[in-house]
Amino acid sequence: MAKHHVSVTLNGEPTEFLCSTRQTLLDVLRDELNLTGSKEGCASGDCGACSVTVDGRLVCSCLVLGAECEGKSIETIEGMADGEKLHPLQQTFLEEAALQCGICTPGVLVAAKSLLERNNNPTETEVRYWLAGNLCRCTGYDKIIRAVMKTAAEMRGGA
Amino acid sequence: MAADKPLYKWVGTRTIRPDGHDKVTGRAKFGSDFSLSGMIHGRVLRSPHAHAKIKSINTSAAEKLPGVRAVITSKDFADQPSELAAAGEAMVNYKDMVRNVMAREKALYDGHAVAAVAATTVEIAEAALELIKVDYEVLPHVIDVDDAMQPGSPILDDTMVPVGMDAKGPTNIAKRVEFTLGDAAKGFAAADVVIERSYKTAAVHQGYIEPHAVVSSVSEDGQAQIWCCTQGQFMVRTFTAKLCGMPVSSIRVTPSEIGGGFGGKTVVYLEPLATMLSKKAGKPVKMIMSREEVFRASGPTSAGSMTYKIGAKKNGTITAVEAEIKLLAGAFPGSPVQPACMCAVAPYDIKNVHLVGYDVVVNRPKVAAYRAPGAPISAFGAESIIDELAKELGMDPLELRLKNAAKTGTKAAYGPTFRNIGYVETVKGAMAHPHYKAPLGPNQGRGVASGFWFNIGGESSATVNINEDGTAVVISGNPDIGGSRASLAMMAAEELGIDYNKVRPIVADTASVGYNFLTGGSRVTFATGLAVVEAARDAVRQLCERAAKIWEVDAEGVIWDDGHAKPASTNVGEFEPLSLAQLAAQAAKTGGPICGHNAQNVQGAGPGFATHICDVEVDPETGHVTVLRYTAIQDVGRAIHPSYVEGQIQGGAAQGIGWALNEEYIYNAKGRLDNPGFLDYRIPVASDLPMIDAVIVEVPNDRHPYGVRGVGEVPIVPPMAAVANAIESATGVRMEALPMSPPRVLAALDAARPKQAAE
């Protein structure tokens, strides 16, 4: 059957794409729009490497159909920095060495940003449960959790 | 010598990693992120049977499907003779490798590749797989290592002749190894206490988040380019050349960023298939494993079954250890049973040791290296029985370890005499840590355990190019799996005396740098680091020569200090120091480009030791174990970049905790893997873990200019026993098998309750 013509706002820009019914939002981002920052680690919603927000809600883009996204606003890792200026989370992740191989990092950052937008003063437990769907096999999560909490503190201080 | 300097400018600081920005913005290209124009897509048909004879494969219907460009089976790969090659810390046999990438006579495990298709879309390739008809004769299978050693077990390869032992008739035992120090019988005779126990560990997967991915493009002239996520681009080149019958010079492999490996990406799976498909189709071929394929077909590490016997004097002196360690290798020989035996009691100075190991084939995927291959398995047994010994003797478990600790000059059971090592320092560090004395609540317990790994050196090449503006490029050939670019650049900056941010480290393809053994064995910062240091020193030597030329003095009269060429003494003459940038700007006039090189087979890896402390709480009604607090103390030689050293320690400990508590391969009655996904293959999630306190101990390796020891592998060795010992401390119940998942822990608690009530 014919492909679906879908119009979205992607990282603030009006964007159109064509997709088949079976293509997920992740497939669309990676294969149709060449935005490979969102990663596929499992294709079943278990690893979180494909995390994006749709209308401000954190989701796994592997569990969203491209065809569902008509009219939606989508934010990906590629939209996180403001031009050359990194988002505070990105900067803190670099300073705190909160990444090793880096494959989970885009998803973790998108998820952490979504947390801090809702809760600017999360406890360690809240950060850990919020990020429980973002698997990281390298770091043991320690430096990730610290970086998120440190960024939250800095953003509160700067506000 | 740089090592004699009291202070370093860069080494030991926490710099921003050179690849960091690309990795926090999504710009970094990992294995599946790479594409070529005209590219087609490959998929693999895999055996649904654990053990089956392949009577025939009919691919004609698949070939006729519109959009299909190539179909391959084992017939497309020439058979290989039995010949061993190094892959990471293990050896592989080309005869087995060609059969593992594509089943020939038999399918030997659920998920074994049987055929592959390349088509214009993934959907067409998948549809074509359904059209391939494979006529299987299903055979009885064997999954468990102990079962596979029993008489009457299904035999995987009836032509296999075991190494190191005699066998009457066909066997699944591929090899027997033995290590003897002193006289174990005498040691036990002298003991006041003797304990004997059996332990089992489950097979676990490395669990990297990035599935295997490759793009291979073979031109009409036979030249191939491969882009893939791997721990060793040179390994991919060697193995692909061998299996595809191509000269090494015709293959150029570019490593992508790598999304985790932990040993699992030290072998080839897709690369020869994509290359053969590309050759047949005349198009670039991209292949990506699904997560299910990663679990079913790529290497987990061995499951183990072992028996330990330990004897000691009342004062705690361990007089003898005897162990039999059986590791499953998967479908082809090559479990890490040898290092498992060698590492078993390496932290201790024991005069009488007798260790026997068996390498056993079963109907599971061929194991691949996983972080200190073999050592975590044998250490689970050794560190558990030492804990039992401490309890029996009424000794503090760290005191017992300290009393028997290996030191500089100790002869290890596996052969060598240790040079400078830091095991004692890790035990003392644990004793002194506030964690060890912190109070515990109800249902809570504390365990400790130690671990050892050799670490390796190996073939390493590096180039340091001095640029005309005073910056430098460091070219080496090891995929950066967790911050090695940063550590290499820091050592180069230290040597050159220039700002770290003026040093750009590059991970080169196989055509752009000399040979490098793969990223594994905790070798990169140590061995490739050594090559980088030597290459930088070569560049410095050339810089001094240029200064000598400008000053018209002998080169010996020039020294390099803080990024400047200076006269060695006033006897040489009075000259203003020349900076690296000044010399670089004049390079064309003083002799041309300044390029430092080094290539060597690095020796002198410093062994690594660690001691971990773990607190748990056990829910007595559900058997659920919560890790409350975790401290890992490790001798790292010297931490070049402390943050990434801590990260290795924390990550290794977390993987070990996963191995301890919930990770396992679950096979059903038909020998099919029942949990090939992250839903039921349960690696730790963020909410499962506490902060992991990584305590760095620095006993420098005297055979590295900066004292580096490998750090990446040791931290996964102690956790399983540390957790088991903590559970015993919390409940009085000894878990002798992994994983210590809630159903198993509750069953053990329930079984012990009548006995505990009676006491």
Next chain:
Amino acid sequence: MQSVQFEAPKTVDEAVALLAGAKGNARVLAGGTDLLVQLRAHIIDPSLIVDIKKIDETRSFKKNRDGSYTIGAAYAGAEATERDDITKDWPGVVEGWDLIGSTQIQGRASLGGNLCNASPAADSVPAMVAAGMTANIAGPKGRRTIPVEDIAVGPGKTSLAKGEFVVSFNLPARPKGGGDAYLRLIPRTEMDIAVVGCGVALVLDANGTVTSAKVSLGAVAPTVLVVKDAAKAIIGTKLDDAAMAKLDAACQAAAKPISDKRGTVEYRTKIAGVLARRAAKIAADRARSQ
């Protein structure tokens, strides 16, 4: 593998017409967190996917004047957690609903999807059942309302006829002295499928005596169970040790689990009793603190 038609109707009637008229296998898409996994793994091969989220009724959430709630079938757990009303009135319902998977899943997973996927281990269902929720179904023959526990009839199977789908749910007003709770046992702390799940809703009188109760178990039978004997064991008691022991025994007796990769018969049976006791205690504490 066939090509799939995709439709996103804006009205219930259009959705019913599409589902009723579909040739082959039609699937309803709400949050998609089960559907997309099954689609990708080739477990299902539908000819039509109907996204119901453009229908206002499936995405609405309303607290009615009488204190009851009408909840759209595609309303997500994360959305419910962010509300003050239902989290105070029915914390157990929200717990079950918002425990499904990760934060990412919780942002999409819906009560309708979790129920109609008909997994015996569905986290949201035991608490929904305990709370006495009903489902409003639309279909070719019009609308009907049935108890939540009557939807699933076996793993992956529902009582819905062709063309029918769940549009919304009714959640009763929280009774005076009422409290509810949902607990599950998973090997990790998040991300797992429940090995056992237990929902308890109860009402206490001024003396702390249980006057009514409903106890529901997940993952111990082909469908989520309502354990009447468990409710009987605690009604008329103050949840003293003897009542708790009876509750435990009733749940163990009702459990008819299987052994699989997530747990054994023996383990699931024991845990059913443990969770029931613990959930009852939490529900009672909540009832008292109201």
